[in-house]
Amino acid sequence: MSDITVTKGAPPRFRSATEESPLARWAMIAAAVLGLGILVFAPLIAVFVEALAQGVAASLASLATRDAQEAIKLTLTIAAISVPLNAIFGVAAAWFITKFDFRGKAFLITLIDLPFSVSPVVAGLCIVLMFGTNSLVGGWLVANGYPIVFAMPGIILATMFVTFPFVARELIPVMIEQGRAEEEAALTLGASGWRVFWTVTLPNIRWALLYGVLLCNARAMGEFGAVAVVSGKIRGQTATMPTTIEMLYQEYLSVAAFSLAAVLALLALVTLLLKTALEIRHADQLAAAHRH
Amino acid sequence: MHIEIDEISKSFGTTAALHPVSLSLPSGALVALLGPSGSGKTTLLRILGGLEFPSSGRVMFDGQDATGLSVQDRRAGFVFQSYALFRHMTVFDNIAYGLNARPRASRPTKAEIARRVTKLLELIQLPDIGARYPSQLSGGQRQRVALARALAIEPRMLLLDEPFGALDAKVRKELRQGLRDIHDTTGLTTVFVTHDQEEAMELADLVVVMSMGRIEQIGKPQDIRARPATPFVRAFVSA
Numbered sequence A: 001m002s003d004i005t006v007t008k009g010a011p012p013r014f015r016s017a018t019e020e021s022p023l024a025r026w027a028m029i030a031a032a033v034l035g036l037g038i039l040v041f042a043p044l045i046a047v048f049v050e051a052l053a054q055g056v057a058a059s060l061a062s063l064a065t066r067d068a069q070e071a072i073k074l075t076l077t078i079a080a081i082s083v084p085l086n087a088i089f090g091v092a093a094a095w096f097i098t099k100f101d102f103r104g105k106a107f108l109i110t111l112i113d114l115p116f117s118v119s120p121v122v123a124g125l126c127i128v129l130m131f132g133t134n135s136l137v138g139g140w141l142v143a144n145g146y147p148i149v150f151a152m153p154g155i156i157l158a159t160m161f162v163t164f165p166f167v168a169r170e171l172i173p174v175m176i177e178q179g180r181a182e183e184e185a186a187l188t189l190g191a192s193g194w195r196v197f198w199t200v201t202l203p204n205i206r207w208a209l210l211y212g213v214l215l216c217n218a219r220a221m222g223e224f225g226a227v228a229v230v231s232g233k234i235r236g237q238t239a240t241m242p243t244t245i246e247m248l249y250q251e252y253l254s255v256a257a258f259s260l261a262a263v264l265a266l267l268a269l270v271t272l273l274l275k276t277a278l279e280i281r282h283a284d285q286l287a288a289a290h291r292h
Numbered sequence B: 001m002h003i004e005i006d007e008i009s010k011s012f013g014t015t016a017a018l019h020p021v022s023l024s025l026p027s028g029a030l031v032a033l034l035g036p037s038g039s040g041k042t043t044l045l046r047i048l049g050g051l052e053f054p055s056s057g058r059v060m061f062d063g064q065d066a067t068g069l070s071v072q073d074r075r076a077g078f079v080f081q082s083y084a085l086f087r088h089m090t091v092f093d094n095i096a097y098g099l100n101a102r103p104r105a106s107r108p109t110k111a112e113i114a115r116r117v118t119k120l121l122e123l124i125q126l127p128d129i130g131a132r133y134p135s136q137l138s139g140g141q142r143q144r145v146a147l148a149r150a151l152a153i154e155p156r157m158l159l160l161d162e163p164f165g166a167l168d169a170k171v172r173k174e175l176r177q178g179l180r181d182i183h184d185t186t187g188l189t190t191v192f193v194t195h196d197q198e199e200a201m202e203l204a205d206l207v208v209v210m211s212m213g214r215i216e217q218i219g220k221p222q223d224i225r226a227r228p229a230t231p232f233v234r235a236f237v238s239a
């Protein structure tokens, strides 16, 4: 005991194993704040500043035009159709991949990621090639009054292609981690496959699903490249919010362009707020689901 | 229920998990499947429960062919190695799951389900944990809840995969006695998997020693100790 010296005064402060030195900590915080500031906050603020450059009235007036109204309506409609469909496809794909063993599984996972690696413009061109008036299928559809390209179905197809991976990508790791044991347990307790899906599988993935759906939604509303190619950008008809913004900007109508951009940004922010609110409200369940 | 396993084999792709094995389990017996890792114990148990289908051979329940019987229709109370409790449900809802899953005609009333769940919670000596979530339980408590959940469906047999595997020695001893008691009161034919020869010898009426997908010996614990049939069994039980 004699070699332990008791020092009087402030008790020693221990640093936890994962804690960095103060200098490193501040450097990292500074880098994070700077990065966020330059890449996220500054542009976001700039959009709103530009939108309101000629006052609130001018900004609102530009949003009240028929073209702007139609663009907002179209974008919301596209999201309302493509996001639920992609949610269903995503859940089905993730379920199929994680709950069954089959050959070519790795290939299928790669295939799901394809939209991420293919440029959206190329994706749009593929749809034009397949369904355009000059193609076999497209010609027949147009002749029978169901045009795909330069019309709503084409925009939905393009949006769905680009946003397809979001839901499945969120779900696959979660479902792999959770394994099949709970589903098997439910089966041994007499539940049908359908019941197992609704009472065990879906509740277990609901947070990942919600997250995937929100990401998918944000991207669906913001998609530009693929939609620009397939939609033809007909004002008041097939021009979505992002394509309208670009056209307005090209015509030096900066208040109109930035006002619409501000609305698009606000829609994205609402999505994020929704997610945060849900996370706060269900924090205990989230923790329980992760701790297991 | 009397369980008869008739020349069952199982292969996954090119690996043979079970070479043809035959086994007869008398009604009401407490049986241990004992063997080292990879010997095919889980595979055999899952075939009995209907979670896996054999590559060849038959399973007979009380003399009737049950090989093609679906997992739901087998009515086997299955306790999984990791317990597989439904993490988003309370303990009460976990135990009630099987009763709620019954078709409307044979589903008990809400009050009757509550009564049965309460009784099962008393049986596993955890009467006050109905409102908790699985993540709020200790390992031993989870294991008992899993057992109660399996018993709730009034199973025809009880199948347990390494029920005490993840627990410390003291809890293990307690739960062993708990399983023995539940087996004795319900009279269910019970099969449990273990690689702990002491556990098998102490608890089971009948021990099935397995190795590399084959059954090495079937017998009462004292017979296996006294007269090991193969060098493998001799080495395994003296270890």
Ligand SMILES: Nc1ncnc2c1ncn2[C@@H]1O[C@H](COP(=O)(O)OP(=O)(O)OP(=O)(O)O)[C@@H](O)[C@H]1O
Residues within 6 Å of the ligand: B012, B015, B016, B017, B035, B036, B037, B038, B039, B040, B041, B042, B043, B044, B195
């Ligand atoms: N789904 C599967 N796909 C491929 N091979 C499998 C599968 N399940 C089991 N096997 C193989 O079958 C053999 C027997 O496995 P099993 O799980 O029945 O062993 P076990 O006796 O339960 O082992 P442990 O004590 O480690 O749990 C092993 O070689 C295993 O690799």
Ligand SMILES: [Mg+2]
Residues within 6 Å of the ligand: B041, B042, B043, B161
């Ligand atoms: Mg096993």
